[in-house]
Amino acid sequence: MPGDPAAAPAPLPPPPPPSAAAGPAWRLLGTSREQLCLEFTLPTGQSFRWRRTGGGEFTGVVGRRVFQLRQDGGGGGDVAWRVIGRARGEDEARDEEALAEYLNLGVDLAALYAEWAAADARFAKVAPLIPGARMMRQDPVECLFQFICSQNNHISRIHGMVERLCSTYGTPLPLIDAGGGDVAEAAARAEQQQQQQQPAWEVGRKRSLSEVEAAACATAGGPGGGGPLAPEPEGDGGSGSGGDEAPGTPRGAAAAPPPSGDAPPPRRGRKGARAGGAAAERDAPSSSSGSSGGAGGETTAPEPFAAGAAAAAAAAAAAAGAAHFAFPTLDQLSAATEEELRALGFGYRSKFITGAAAALRARPGGGDAWLRALRGATAAEAAAALEELPGVGPKVAACVALFSLDKHDAIPVDTHVWQLATKYYARHLAGKSLTKKLHPEVAAAFVARFGERAGWAHSVLFISNLRQSQALMAGAGD
């Protein structure tokens, strides 16, 4: 047990870098590491929209705002934040409110840890190594489509898919002109590091997540607290970062060379003809595109050019320099055709995306409201409703329920959670194989042990397992 509180490591730099760097000023969230650890929250599989953009710094989009977050290495590990991009119409005064909601800051995580530790000795043992693993509260639509993309997929690829979905169909988010005028620099930096991050959620990973963890959330007298707030704001200048100007993007659903392999095909940008950020600002108003009830293998082929237009607009904006995009709305998403998505590398998930978008839009009152209303439903109701959508099974449904619909007791059961369950929390299931019927049983086992926020607790255990396996692999030599 590395628990030596008094052993204050070293004098670490003060919380937020005043205004040394370019861009908006940083502000403090006022949280502790035990309440919020970015390293255990942002890149652990809940969302695929955050990327590392510097030492211990994360950049991601929340709603229609582009946030940057970094954890204070000193004191209690407060989180510094700022907004570097924002859609027109979004009130700056509400930035913090939006972030607080997204991070579920109203929930006292430390108190929950204490409860879970009291209820489970195993949790008590591993939890100190995984402080601040907080459940986020994402937008339901964004969460749903992210996890439809996640099936049968690796994290790195999911990241790419989600990014392509956003840059192709989503609204570009203009960077804030922070008076300084170094906005372009910030954009370039954020953009250049897009392939650097290494999420965790995946077990078989052989990369080292350890070093990164050590840097940010290593707590409990761990590795000297690392150097989170590296005093080197952004000295990294122009490392070319390779060609970002990929030629082909999805044209108007035309015949695009299917990127057979896994090579993440086109990124975005294509020819930077016009500096149009305005063009893509609209929401495809194609009202009801007639498609409905096609929940299955329906191939919608509404207006070919509508999709092309949306894609082209976003592509133009991207080429013009936009580096961040809001997740596409259902209207924007419905402009996508299966062929187009396949060309973008979504594979067989393409029909799930178009199918789910169509099915949602067919819901009375709109898919967005329909999904949001599930926040008021029971976990079982929400799961059942979600599983009506194409491409959504028990696992994806649980992810959406837990990560965006306030179903804090939902348990996404994948093979790793299954192992965890049969080994510790539902021994009677050992030996069996995971079938759809057993999902509820597994979930019930976790709830029985951890209570109404079992989903949150399960996340801590999951991350712990990742770390554990990685540590073993690192130590085993091979």
Place this chain on the structure above:
DNA sequence: CAGGTC
């Protein structure tokens, strides 16, 4: 062969 949904 591994993961999820059909």
Place this chain on the structure above:
DNA sequence: ACTGG
């Protein structure tokens, strides 16, 4: 059965 490793 499907798909990417």
